[in-house]
Amino acid sequence: MGSRIAGMRSLRSASSNSLTSHENPRDRAGQVPADFPPPVDPRQEFIKRSLDTEDRVDVGVAIVGGGTAGLACANRLMQLLADDPETSERLGDVPVAVIEKARSCGGHSLSGALMQPGPLSELFPELSREHWRQQGFAFGEVKKEAVYALPSRRTKVRLPVPGIQRNHGNEVVAVSSLGRYLQRRAEEAGALVLTETAATQLIVEGDAVRGVRSGDKGRDKDGEPRGNFEPGTDIAAMATVLADGCWGHLTDAAVCEFDLAEGREPRVWELGVKELWRVQRPLDRVIHTVAGWPLRIRSRYHQIGGSWLYPMKDEKSGENLVSIGFVLDLDYADATTSAHDLLQLLKTHPMVRKILQGGERLGWGAKAIPAGGFWAMPKLSVPGAVIAGDSAGMVNLAALKGIHYALKSGVLAADAIYASLQRGDNDFSAYDQAVTDSIIARDLYRQRNTRQPFQQGLLRGGPLVGLMLLTGGRLPGGRWKLHPNDAQPMFLGSTRDSYPTPDGKYIFDKLSSVFLSGNATREDSPNHIRIQTRVPREVAETWAWMCPAGVYEVPADAPEHGDVDLIVNYTNCVQCGATSAKGGRLTPPEGGNGPAYHRI
Numbered sequence: 001m002g003s004r005i006a007g008m009r010s011l012r013s014a015s016s017n018s019l020t021s022h023e024n025p026r027d028r029a030g031q032v033p034a035d036f037p038p039p040v041d042p043r044q045e046f047i048k049r050s051l052d053t054e055d056r057v058d059v060g061v062a063i064v065g066g067g068t069a070g071l072a073c074a075n076r077l078m079q080l081l082a083d084d085p086e087t088s089e090r091l092g093d094v095p096v097a098v099i100e101k102a103r104s105c106g107g108h109s110l111s112g113a114l115m116q117p118g119p120l121s122e123l124f125p126e127l128s129r130e131h132w133r134q135q136g137f138a139f140g141e142v143k144k145e146a147v148y149a150l151p152s153r154r155t156k157v158r159l160p161v162p163g164i165q166r167n168h169g170n171e172v173v174a175v176s177s178l179g180r181y182l183q184r185r186a187e188e189a190g191a192l193v194l195t196e197t198a199a200t201q202l203i204v205e206g207d208a209v210r211g212v213r214s215g216d217k218g219r220d221k222d223g224e225p226r227g228n229f230e231p232g233t234d235i236a237a238m239a240t241v242l243a244d245g246c247w248g249h250l251t252d253a254a255v256c257e258f259d260l261a262e263g264r265e266p267r268v269w270e271l272g273v274k275e276l277w278r279v280q281r282p283l284d285r286v287i288h289t290v291a292g293w294p295l296r297i298r299s300r301y302h303q304i305g306g307s308w309l310y311p312m313k314d315e316k317s318g319e320n321l322v323s324i325g326f327v328l329d330l331d332y333a334d335a336t337t338s339a340h341d342l343l344q345l346l347k348t349h350p351m352v353r354k355i356l357q358g359g360e361r362l363g364w365g366a367k368a369i370p371a372g373g374f375w376a377m378p379k380l381s382v383p384g385a386v387i388a389g390d391s392a393g394m395v396n397l398a399a400l401k402g403i404h405y406a407l408k409s410g411v412l413a414a415d416a417i418y419a420s421l422q423r424g425d426n427d428f429s430a431y432d433q434a435v436t437d438s439i440i441a442r443d444l445y446r447q448r449n450t451r452q453p454f455q456q457g458l459l460r461g462g463p464l465v466g467l468m469l470l471t472g473g474r475l476p477g478g479r480w481k482l483h484p485n486d487a488q489p490m491f492l493g494s495t496r497d498s499y500p501t502p503d504g505k506y507i508f509d510k511l512s513s514v515f516l517s518g519n520a521t522r523e524d525s526p527n528h529i530r531i532q533t534r535v536p537r538e539v540a541e542t543w544a545w546m547c548p549a550g551v552y553e554v555p556a557d558a559p560e561h562g563d564v565d566l567i568v569n570y571t572n573c574v575q576c577g578a579t580s581a582k583g584g585r586l587t588p589p590e591g592g593n594g595p596a597y598h599r600i
Ligand SMILES: Cc1cc2nc3c(=O)[nH]c(=O)nc-3n(C[C@H](O)[C@H](O)[C@H](O)COP(=O)(O)OP(=O)(O)OC[C@H]3O[C@@H](n4cnc5c(N)ncnc54)[C@H](O)[C@@H]3O)c2cc1C
Pocket: 064, 065, 066, 067, 068, 069, 070, 099, 100, 101, 102, 105, 106, 107, 108, 109, 110, 111, 112, 113, 114, 115, 116, 175, 197, 198, 199, 200, 243, 244, 245, 246, 248, 249, 250, 271, 272, 273, 274, 325, 327, 367, 368, 369, 388, 389, 390, 391, 394, 395, 400, 401, 402, 403, 404, 406, 588
């Protein structure tokens, strides 16, 4: 790594740089979701203080999360152990276990997605990109691309492709399918993959993580055991990998317990809503739109986001597919902002409609993206555990890239854990250094301040972001502060007036979309959403419009002003995580609940 990166020191010590401040969002008028915090005490509820001595499962390495980060870690560990029977034997009958709450790995993973191919090729050097495509998770190399600004609902202006958004040579992939492929590979190599299993508590004894506890299954909505009740189990591990994705339930518990975010910026998020379309004519290029319509970029509305359209040729089925999605910064101020409805509105633009004309919507999903970048990453290891992928905030939002960092961090975690287990200790701090020395920290450091100026609005912050991107973060330099998304005061604006009426052909409502996600949350399962239900109308409307799955409802007879009683239809939840960003808390539902994303 070059001297510039060596100069940034470790992720931890970099926090002592000077702070560049900006306006306090609370100076604006409106109701602040953070003033109505969810009834949750992570250290009390999500940390278990001792391992059960009986009725427990012992494994070598427990990996929470069967997304790309967790499965890269599992596959790499199995590669290392294949050549080392002695260490493998020391890890016991189950050297590596992956704990995944979806019905199959990838079922809860969603992405755009354009993937930088390097880390996947390094993990499986024997596989060609042609093989990836035959396996059904890759859909072609990017050869042509275009970026547009949309000044209005009918116009477009082509822009030069900024360096950070150049995708030539990257591969179009579906992470849900990549997850299924990586699961198969890990199982073939001998890892145990426990699907339909939610890890609900981190087990901490003294100053070390000792494993995780899986959640109960078969409770009714009042929490009472049903006929098919199965209690959760302690999963004791010599090493625990927290690869639990963007809202990281157990990562958050670890961060609170071990103070891993001390001196860091707060975590912030964006929300992406995506659809998969079968189209009549193949799309010949990757398209991104930035700024402008359909968002309101005035500082009062504070809406920032953009969209993508990616061509996908499915070599197995021969279908011409298009991935289309909209990404919205969750720092917006108009309570009636809805990423789902903005995506529907985008589809009324002539450029987009022409691409989808005569096509059919095959899939839908939504997921939050960590957007805090370098300064918001927590410390990555504690005795007995490491944090990898999205749960550690390893996403370069300026480039909309996280998959190759997730894969890389999974591999680096496996290497560090393997070396420690060979020595017989649980100190995995070599992983922090390995991340600092890798493309993950190098890239994120270059973009370290590119999210913060947007918190001043697009018009004020945009030029600064441009300068930062141009100078690799050197100008204006320093360390820029972030404020949490739930600190933004919310007002009832008019964004909702622009949303189109569903026609069932191109424009869809939230509930038919949730159906398409394959959501199979058991109707009488316990409520997994922690949120205050008597809140000011502005806060209730924020949650109702924000949730892409229509979980929150303001009753029709609720008063126009003052407090209202929120209805929570939690079985609609697709576990996108946005709730945790803007005033509530998503906890893991019963294993097996939630969407079943496919080619998403
Ligand atoms: C809309 C959108 C567009 C994107 N576009 C791109 C792109 O074009 N290119 C790119 O490179 N990146 C993109 N990204 C980012 C990229 O998708 C992520 O960085 C990457 O997929 C993260 O992988 P992960 O394994 O860390 O997390 P995930 O894929 O989220 O995996 C986490 C897994 O953990 C499981 N889990 C969570 N909690 C528990 C628990 N308590 N118990 C059991 N299991 C649990 C989840 O079910 C999930 O399977 C995009 C992301 C989004 C949301």
